[in-house]
Amino acid sequence: MTTEAGNPDFFKSKVLGHPSGLFVLFFTEMWERFSFYGMRVLLILFLTAALTGDNPGWGWSAENAGALYGTYAMLLYITPIFGGIIADRFIGYRWAVVIGSIIMTLGHAAMALDTPFMLYLGLGLLVIGTGFFKPNMTSILSEMYKLFPEKKDGAYTIFYMGVNAGAFFGMMLCGYLAANLGWHWGFGLAGIFMLLGTIQFWLAKPLFGDIGEVPSKQKKAEESARVALSKNEDDKPNPYTTVDFILIAVTTVIGLLYAFNDPLSKIGGINLFNFKIGSLDGSIFMILVALFLFLYLVISRLMRYTTIVRHRMIAVIIFAFFTVFFWMSFEQGASSLVIFARDNVDRTLEGSSLTIFNTINTLLTVVPLVIISWVLILLAKQTWKKALVSNVVLAITFLIIWGIAIWMLNNEFSKEASEIDPSWFSILNSFFIIAFASTVSKLWDSKYNPPAAVKYGLGLIIMAIGFGLLAFGSYGVATGIKVSMLWLVLAYLFHTLGELFLSPVGLSYVSKLVPARMIAFMFGMWYLAIAIGNKLAAVLGGQIENITNEYSLSTFFLIFTIVPAVAGLLVISLNPILKKLMHGVR
Structure with a gap:
């Protein structure tokens, strides 16, 4: 080493x-x-x-x-x-x-x-x-x-x-x-x-x-020579055929057209797929075509690899599939949860409750700033001669941050009553990650380290519990009645724990299961799964007002309770199959 x-x-x-x-x-x-x-x-x-x-x-x-x-x-x-x-x-x-x-x-x-x-x-x-x-x-x-x-x-x-x-x-x-x-x-x-x-x-x-x-050209030539001389079958290149490139181009174009058509049709009244095939809407038909072509591309490429490599790549694809369900729910934090915090959460504070919040907010702001400023000072001591101006620029950024933070805290302490800004709740995800990341990491290093499928399933189920709490907290709430902010804080806690169980595991297993020559292709697949999850999250999150008006706010959150929970149980049940497909990789 x-x-x-x-x-x-x-x-x-x-x-x-x-x-x-x-x-x-x-x-x-x-x-x-x-x-x-x-x-x-x-x-x-x-x-x-x-x-x-x-x-x-x-x-x-x-x-x-x-x-x-x-x-x-x-x-x-x-x-x-x-x-x-x-x-x-x-x-x-x-x-x-x-x-x-x-x-x-x-x-x-x-x-x-x-x-x-x-x-x-x-x-x-x-x-x-x-x-x-x-x-x-x-x-x-x-x-x-x-x-x-x-x-x-x-x-x-x-x-x-x-x-x-x-x-x-x-x-x-x-x-x-x-x-x-x-x-x-x-x-x-x-x-x-x-x-x-x-x-x-x-x-x-x-x-x-x-x-x-x-x-350099020399480095590229050396890498090509290394691969050519390699006796490892898994290291051999699998060049893209003309058909592969055509399928990639067609599915990419259809996918992008669908992505742009969604806001264009809803906001601008411009529908790029303004037709029907039987009873199918044009946009749904085109997505089904793209999905069929993409599956053909993936399967045809998988069949060209050795058995073990093919099995491991299938395992990655299964994990990527369940990743869609996770991000579809988790990314409600960027859409429906900020709307929920603004319109449905009681954010008004006064008296002792305001003092407690301001004290907590001050600690949340000042303690991390002190720690990071200390790291900045350590960096400056080591690099002052080599990167003087870079350190000066960094110092300016922190002076600005400290100035804004002090102004914000002073402004809040001067108020007798205050309403927490809805964007404030979004910081809880980052705070809980910093607070619990090392604990979860130590768990994976202990004898309690579960298989990948179990980690994935637990991540989905734990996140679902967060939405279940929101569904319970908003149950029976009539229009105009506010929900306690405690439910939202607890939801972010469980969402973050779910993220810590699942998110780092995914990328780790892509790098473990996929040989170096195929890793770019599989990372592309992984990011595509996350992209689809993000798009679904925003589309479904945008329905918060419609579902609340038609049914209830609790019903909206139940969707994100049931779907990931079922997905979590399903991926855990697939553990024996995934274990075989991974061929000894843990």
């Missing part, structure tokens, strides 16, 4: 036992997640806010807002497939991250203007920018630790904390500015930190050496 002595330059500047470059990635990802989640928590609220009032929005229905958001969220998981290919072959990971960051900054700036054209343009730019940024940050991290696999788990844990810290502060501060100063302040703040994060990453180039640069 490679040790530090094998590459002393890599660990020449350490921060908490890891190279300084890791923490540059940590802060870059933190500010990108700050901007992404800060915008994400506002979008549905802005679109569905009343046209009149102190902070007017666009007055859309939840259904229309869900249609637009769903297409946006779906595309966020499709464009990274193409962004990763472009970076691998042409521009390298570092340039891809910078290009993606700049495009996303322009997207946030466009959204801050609040006009219809600029909002659509902004969402489009964010989708394109994410395609470049998302896959290549983790690619840089993976390349950085290529010779140090024993340190990779710790590195990913630190990096994941940066993701959640950014999401936490983005939703808290962008949401607060949008609620108290106006929507464009929230959207604008997200863009400012995206820009500053880009600058600090680019100025820290000296810390990375040639990591993330464009692959």
Whole structure:
């Protein structure tokens, strides 16, 4: 196993036992997640806010807002497939991250203007920018630790904390500015930190050496020669045929047309599939055609692999199928749950309850900021000479964050009565991840570590319990009556525990079960499953008003209780079959 002595330059500047470059990635990802989640928590609220009032929005229905958001969220998981290919072959990971960051900054700036054209343009730019940024940050991290696999788990844990810290502060501060100063302040703040994060990453180039640069022709030739000489059947390439490329192109075009047709038909009255085949609506017919062609593509490719590889890839596909049900329910946090928090939760506080909330909110804000600021100081001590300006930019970002946080807390403590902003509840997911991630990780390292199918099933069932609590808490609630916020807090707790059981497991098993030559194809399949889950989440979440009016709020949440619970029980029952398909991989 490679040790530090094998590459002393890599660990020449350490921060908490890891190279300084890791923490540059940590802060870059933190500010990108700050901007992404800060915008994400506002979008549905802005679109569905009343046209009149102190902070007017666009007055859309939840259904229309869900249609637009769903297409946006779906595309966020499709464009990274193409962004990763472009970076691998042409521009390298570092340039891809910078290009993606700049495009996303322009997207946030466009959204801050609040006009219809600029909002659509902004969402489009964010989708394109994410395609470049998302896959290549983790690619840089993976390349950085290529010779140090024993340190990779710790590195990913630190990096994941940066993701959640950014999401936490983005939703808290962008949401607060949008609620108290106006929507464009929230959207604008997200863009400012995206820009500053880009600058600090680019100025820290000296810390990375040639990591993330464009692959040289020599390296590509060496890799091709290695594969050609390999005696491992699993390492042999499986080239795409002309039919494969045609099927990929056709299914991609139909899928994208469907994604765009949903908001176009509901919001703009433009139906790209304005026809019927028998009793089938045109859009449903086209999706069924695309699904049939895609299944043919997958099955035909699977048949070209050796038996063990084929079985393991089938196992991944089964996990990906159940992933759709998880994200379909979990991502209600971006649509129906923010509407539920705004319209149906009693968020008014006064007296001792307000004091308790402000105290908790202060601790939630200040303690993480102190810890991350301490990490910033440690990084600066190690990199001051090599990346002076990068450290200055980082220091500016934290001064701004501290300033906004102190202003927010002072403003809240000065009130005798207050109403919690609906976006505040979204931070609970990130908080619970930070609080419980290490505990769940230790569970997997203990003798109680269950098989993958059981982890998956438990993740789905635990998340379903969260929706069950919401269904129970809102049972019999009449229109205009508010639900206790305790039910929403408990729901986020169970949703997060479900995520910790399921989400890290999925990507881990893709990397374990799939040989290196096929991993890009299978990661594409995985992201496609998440994309479908996100689209379904927004479409179904957009029905909260319709289902509540027709039946009840409790009925709406029961859908997301029963479906994932049944899926969870089903995947657990498949454990013996999946165990055979995995051929010894645990």
